[in-house]
């Protein structure tokens with residue numbers, strides 16, 4: 194009998210902002226503060242063809258980054274629980 198190591202848990206109990214390194218607590222799969230997770234697979238016409246990139250930002254870093262956009266982010270009312 195192998196000892197249960199907990200390695201097969203699906204939900205992490207914390208996330209880290211890739212930009213500032215801030216720890217974000219996750220309880221029962223829900224981050225306890227605002228975060229955004231970006232995941233994309235670069236396609237053939239990029240120089241990263243076939244690479245999947247994934248990162249998480251805290252709300253503070255997100256706000257800082259989008260404040261540098263020339264064209265503002267589109268914002269509309271929405272909910273995760275439609």
Ligand SMILES: [Zn+2]
Pocket residue numbers: 210211212213214215250251252253254255
């Ligand atoms: Zn951050």
